[in-house]
Amino acid sequence: MINNEEKFFSYLKGKMNPVERKEFEDELKRSENLNQEFSDYKRLSRLIDETKNIRLSKDYSESIITDFRRRKGSKGLNKKSPTIKYAFASIIIIIIGYFLISQKNIENPQDVNLLLTQYSDSELDSYINDYDYSNTTEMNIGNDAIQRIDSLYSENISASLIESIKEESLTDIVNFNSVADVDEYLSEIEVDLIYAQLINKEIL
């Protein structure tokens, strides 16, 4: 397929010189397909132009700075413990990662997306719920612990996996190099809630 976007973009933004402009206009006259493609592009471009420079309401604009100053003032009161956050971020990554990778002895997390796209939603749910734990001894994790983890997370995981597959973004979740980033994804309240779930289910 030919990518004509750059031509369309340059033409509409007045970035073509007169010779290029003339050539493009001649091409448009010759090709009905190109003409149609250009019409679609113009329609989208018009919508974007109409919505790109919208001013925010005065009330909201003014509230941004006020809100920032308020948050800035109260920031010191909500300081989190980085150690606890890192610990739980690590636990969460390990649980999710182990669960996903153990499904098919996947060695490379990049393969997870590819593998999971082979399953329909119902097959995936069924696979997760019927998972055989026979290979877990290799990971030095007891079967009981794994089954407790599964009972807690199977519903969440299956729903999230399906969503992730739709978004082609599962590897974003199973990125073992980003523990530090995950730390930023969790608020103190969220960490507490996950911790409470884990304790209630006697996983920790």
Added chain:
Amino acid sequence: MHDLNSDFKLIKSFVNGDESSFNRLAVKYRERIYWHARRMTGNHVDADEIVQEVLMVLYNKLKTFEFKSSLYTWIYTITNTRSINYLKKKRLRNFFSLDDITNKKFEQKDVIDNLELKQKVEKIESALQKLPVKQREVFVMRNFDELSYEEIAHITGKSIGTLKANHFHALNKIKEMVKYDK
């Protein structure tokens, strides 16, 4: 073209202890931060949260800004990174079904006065949200902020070939969505 002299003076003044200079910088860039965040997240509540995060980063790191790029490019890069992190964070919260709990404290606000414009924004937002994040990112930068592929590559750290491929797919999908959605 962004006013480099003005930015330089405001930063210098802020670093020397004048808090009102920070407010003036925030006023100058708040709308651009908001709209990039909003196009990436597709809703006001998340965009508002990102605006606050970005302002906090600016406040804490402005002292280290070295003018190797324009202030706008720096702010834009922070906003984009924060938006993507926020989306990942949201996915993680969904993963543990925490989203309902954390979103209850927010309320949706009307930030666009004009009803017709509001509908158009919702139409394009809805189409953008159907794109994968990496396609949405390049589409927003290219079509809304009119950045060149070289500038986008500098901000995102991705190759121009990858960006063009992502943009190609994004454009085709959005054209179809806008075409059939009256």
